[in-house]
Amino acid sequence: xxxxxxxxxxxxxxxxxxxxxxxxxxxxxxxxxxxxxxxxxxxxxxxxxxxxxxxxxxxxxxxxxxxxxxxxxxxxxxxxxxxxxxxxxxxxxxxxxxxxxxxxxxxxxxxxxxxxxxxxxxxxxxxxxxxxxxxxxxxxxxxxxxxxxxxxxx
Numbered sequence: 001x002x003x004x005x006x007x008x009x010x011x012x013x014x015x016x017x018x019x020x021x022x023x024x025x026x027x028x029x030x031x032x033x034x035x036x037x038x039x040x041x042x043x044x045x046x047x048x049x050x051x052x053x054x055x056x057x058x059x060x061x062x063x064x065x066x067x068x069x070x071x072x073x074x075x076x077x078x079x080x081x082x083x084x085x086x087x088x089x090x091x092x093x094x095x096x097x098x099x100x101x102x103x104x105x106x107x108x109x110x111x112x113x114x115x116x117x118x119x120x121x122x123x124x125x126x127x128x129x130x131x132x133x134x135x136x137x138x139x140x141x142x143x144x145x146x147x148x149x150x151x152x153x154x
Contacts, residue, residue, distance in 0.1 A: 006133035022049040028136040085111015
């Protein structure tokens, strides 16, 4: 299991504004080239978003389902990546003074990723999470809430 944390120098509402905007998913999820709405009202439980991953000239499609949505404390996702299988991605969100502490916990559930899960895969996930949480912090810290509560890039 790969668990990592990041301090984001904005309040939890600023983080939720970014997490709630499915069009910005590709800005902070490592490896994602583009994202667009799926079914339901993102990020309510059961809603989905679709994404594209590019590896060289190849493109792969995937989707993510919200399994738990408890603002301002928790968001849990299940990412479906075709033959690689699925992964559980859980965000534990905690106010930290005037900032936000995010704890990310990811592990494979089904498919090839689940069958081949080992400490080497966890080490790779740690590297990916370091970059992903850094990108999430940058996106949140560079965003300002508009009047509707959505984050806009400044």
